[in-house]
Amino acid sequence: MTKLIINSDDFGYSRGVNYGIVDCFNHGILTSTTLMANMPGFSHAVELAKSNSGLGVGVHMTLTCGRSILQNLKTITTENGMFKKLAHYKEAGFEIDTGELYQEWDAQIQKVYASGIVPTHLDSHHHVHTMGPCIEVALELAKKYQLPIRKNFLDDANIPLEGIKIVDYFVDDFDYTGLQKEFNKTDEEMAAYFEKLLETMSHFESVEIMCHPAYLDRDIMEGSSLNTARVIEADILMNSTFSKKVKESTTLKLSNYSHL
Numbered sequence: 001m002t003k004l005i006i007n008s009d010d011f012g013y014s015r016g017v018n019y020g021i022v023d024c025f026n027h028g029i030l031t032s033t034t035l036m037a038n039m040p041g042f043s044h045a046v047e048l049a050k051s052n053s054g055l056g057v058g059v060h061m062t063l064t065c066g067r068s069i070l071q072n073l074k075t076i077t078t079e080n081g082m083f084k085k086l087a088h089y090k091e092a093g094f095e096i097d098t099g100e101l102y103q104e105w106d107a108q109i110q111k112v113y114a115s116g117i118v119p120t121h122l123d124s125h126h127h128v129h130t131m132g133p134c135i136e137v138a139l140e141l142a143k144k145y146q147l148p149i150r151k152n153f154l155d156d157a158n159i160p161l162e163g164i165k166i167v168d169y170f171v172d173d174f175d176y177t178g179l180q181k182e183f184n185k186t187d188e189e190m191a192a193y194f195e196k197l198l199e200t201m202s203h204f205e206s207v208e209i210m211c212h213p214a215y216l217d218r219d220i221m222e223g224s225s226l227n228t229a230r231v232i233e234a235d236i237l238m239n240s241t242f243s244k245k246v247k248e249s250t251t252l253k254l255s256n257y258s259h260l
Contacts, residue, residue, distance in 0.1 A: 003206040003255040004246065005167065006237070007032040007150075008213055009060055009123065012045040013224075016217030020234045022048045024213045025055045028238035029246045032208075032256040034060035034123050037108040038069050038083075040219065046115045056256025058121035058147070059112050061105045061138065063128045064089070065223075069107045073100045086126045094132035102137045109145060121165075121257035123150035130154060139164065148257045150208065165260045168204040171197065174211050177236055178229030194242040202251045206260060213237055 008021045011033040018041050024030035035045055035057055049057050064086040068077050075097040077083055112119050122142055123129065129138035130153045139160065142149040148165035152172055174197075176183060180190055201207045212226055213234035221227050237243055246252055 001251055001253045002201055002204055003167075003259055004201060004252045005032050005056070005206070005208040005255055005257060006030050006211060007034060007056075007058075007123075007208055007256075008211050009034055009125070010036060010212060010214070011049075011057065011060065012036040012039045012042040013214075014039070014041045014217050014219035015044050016220055017041060017214040017230075018045045018048055020214035020230065022052055022055070023215075024234055024237040025052055028234075029243045029254060030055075030211070030213065030237050031254050032056035032058065032120065034058040034121070035112055035117070035119075036060045036062050036066070036125065037111040038062050038066045040066075042111075042115075046117060049117055056120040056258055057112075057117050058123060058257060059109050059119045061108055061122060061124040061129060061141075063101065063104075063124070063134065064126050068104055069111060070104050073104060076100055076104065086128070089128075089131070094134065096133060098133045098137055101134060102140065105137060105141055106144075109141060119145070119147060121148040121150070123152075127152055135159065148260055150210075152210075165257075167206040167208045167260070169201065169207045171201075171207065171209040174209050175226065175229065175233065178212075178226075178232035180232070182229075191241070194240075194245075198242075198245060198249070198252075206255075211237065 006029055010017050011021055012035045021033050064083055067081050128134050142164045151166040152170045153159045211233050212230050214230035
């Protein structure tokens, strides 16, 4: 039987995101989420996590959004302490002090532990743990805390993952289900996608589906380019034929990273 982890990124981004994630856990098929320790909704997310103990909560290591936890990080923040945007790294490359990054990500993980949450795994905002010198830092932290890490590296074969737990298969295109109209996908095409996904997952022992459900608030509308699609994803996770089939499946077992 396939262990299916359905993980929402961005827990802690805002109250709207937090409420959407928890509703998808309580009323849908979401099993897991990753928490942004540096964002304004962190404390609210911690409160919700503690009252929903079956929800797996990992750490969404952040380098490209919001304010850093530590100060005086000269190579990864601006003068006012805000993280540089992903566009900066795409243009200039990752010319960073990896020691600074290690300290900041370690502080983010420690903040989650200090809140009373024992993290289930690690991943990162905008997938930066799969890019350049960030890879080595992420792997060091996964080993330090003995935590699984999201497997979405561009070239898994050349990443030293020995001793680190990972899923067998990672689904990175589920977000497009919320963008059906933007990509001019018909209902029939979406139904075919879900059927293919169900069939594909059955061939692996463990699978993670990445998603971004949320309810909209000012923070998400002003701060994220992925906004209205999050509401559609939430509806799919709670009220769709796909979610019903996942619940009724005899080959899929809803799980989180603590079950690996």
